[in-house]
Amino acid sequence: MTAPLVRFEAVTKRFGAETAVDDVTLEIAEGEFFALLGPSGCGKTTLMRLLAGFETPDAGRIRLAGEDVTDMPPHRRPAHMMFQAYALFPHLTVAQNVAFGLKAQGRPKREIAVRVEEMLALVRLEGLGGRKPDELSGGQKQRVALARALAPAPRILLLDEPMAALDRKLREETQFELKRLQAALGLTFLIVTHDRDEAMVVGDRLAVMRDGRIVQVGTPAELYERPAGRFVAGFLGEVNLIGEIGVRPERMRLSRAEPAAANRLAGTVTEVGYLGDRTIYGVETTAGAMRVAQPTGGGERAQVGEAVWLSYPADAAMRLGR
Amino acid sequence: MKRPPLSVLLPYLWLAVFFALPFVLVAKLSLSHAALAVPPYAPKLDLSHGLAGVADFLRGLDFATYRRLTQDRLYLVAYLSSLGFAGLSTAILLAIGYPMAYGIARCGPRLRPALVMAVILPFWTSFLIRIYAWIAILKPAGLLNLALAALHLPAVTLLDTNAGVVLGLVYAYLPFMVLPLYAVLEKQDESLIEAAQDLGLTPRQAFWRVTFPLSWPGVAAGSLLCFIPMVGEFVVPDLMGGSKTLMLGRTVWTEFFADRDWPAASAVAIVMLVTLVAPIVLAQRRRMALMP
Incomplete structure (x- = not known):
């Protein structure tokens, strides 16, 4: 069996007196769509931010793509994040936003232009490269954020509540679209969400978190039909x-x-x-x-x-x- | 058409009475000639002769004073020197004010109001008193030199020098630089910086590629807010500058009070206003165009 792409080893993160992530050990396999699910304040976002490098653990190690990244700054990690409110650069056009990570890698101009077009086509935003973010709808912004994070070809894409700002109908469409995209690219996706339907629709495997700890890991069917306890049973559906x-x-x-x-x-x-x-x-x-x-x-x-x-x-x- | 409400008209009324009218009066003064009279200029508008009086008055106005300004190099030198002082001070203000504003904006939400208050606090004391306090610090046997002497360091001469003027200007205008910058930086979404770093920029690169360009409206506002009044500043160069410090505010004062040449003083003021109003209007337009 191949080594996992991501491995959290007994990771703990505290903010003052509060323990946000408590002794978490978790593996994510290459090519997997993995969902971190839990109520707000359960530590799922902190766990993702630890992987992105925005937080440093108080204890434990984090390995990504065979490398110990625990003390590596975010700009050197091959993990890109799609932010909850998208965090598009308002002073740059759509194309410049998508090119941002490629320029940071110092790729040649022509290669960047080709890659940007490719990414805009991938998220069906052809012809909108010249727009500014504030000229886009919520769904379009989300797709720009997706294209921007995917453009520099990360080893793992991190999605922080990606559907939170979308309306219900668009959300369902986007869930399936994300799943299709992930399968087509063969890339590893890690999504953080508090929405059980979303987690079950997109996730190959889920980890349910509570109070900074992982309660259970498994496929949606395993968690729904054989929950480890009342919390998981109640969180994934009525019981x-x-x-x-x-x-x-x-x-x-x-x-x-x-x-x-x-x-x-x-x-x-x-x-x-x-x-x-x-x-x-x-x-x-x-x-x-x-x-x-x-x-x-x-x-x-x-x-x-x-x-x-x-x-x-x-x-x-x-x-x-x- | 609907009549605009009073609340909209009031600012315009204010501008008309306290800006437009004085401006017209000063412009008129700049077109007249110095004379040994009270007040010391001619011609004067004599309404007792009706329209003929108005016509006589208008015939008496000309641009002779402006021509005089172009002939005497002193005015040009004073003008350029003022721009130099204001430009240098604005650059120093940006260099000091930006890190300050950035630091305050990155502080915890509980500490921020206290720090902003500290920036505003000097306004609670009269400006003149604060400048006199600087004189007490900088004078030859002042606090600064006493402190240096105690440390066995050589004394410095700052008072009555150009460096002293720059120090005074930077001190006096710092809040006007910090506050607009803070207003812009405080609103900035921190996730933008994280996104930049996530996409491969070092914190320093992220600052120059994201934070700084996005704070540009604050940089422009703060710089204009400081640069424009500093060009015409009188108190600081008068109290902290030396006899060789040339600034327009002082030139106007000398023309007006020492030489009793009201038209020349007015013409200098008008030239300054016109050359400074242009950048303000341009900057305003640019800012409007940038608004979403």
């Missing part, structure tokens, strides 16, 4: 707690007649929410309040106040602990 067991709302079945399944609960419907593709039911049971998602065209329907049964297959039960 019904029955003692030490967790069951996702879409794995529960609602019926009027008592089901044959061993795992069943009796209850009363308290809420009904129709979402088109599914209907969400709130059910008060002997084990507490549950949520059930019934797909449209499958399963029974019920009204508020009706007495119903809930059941779930054995493999839907996730052992979460206390």
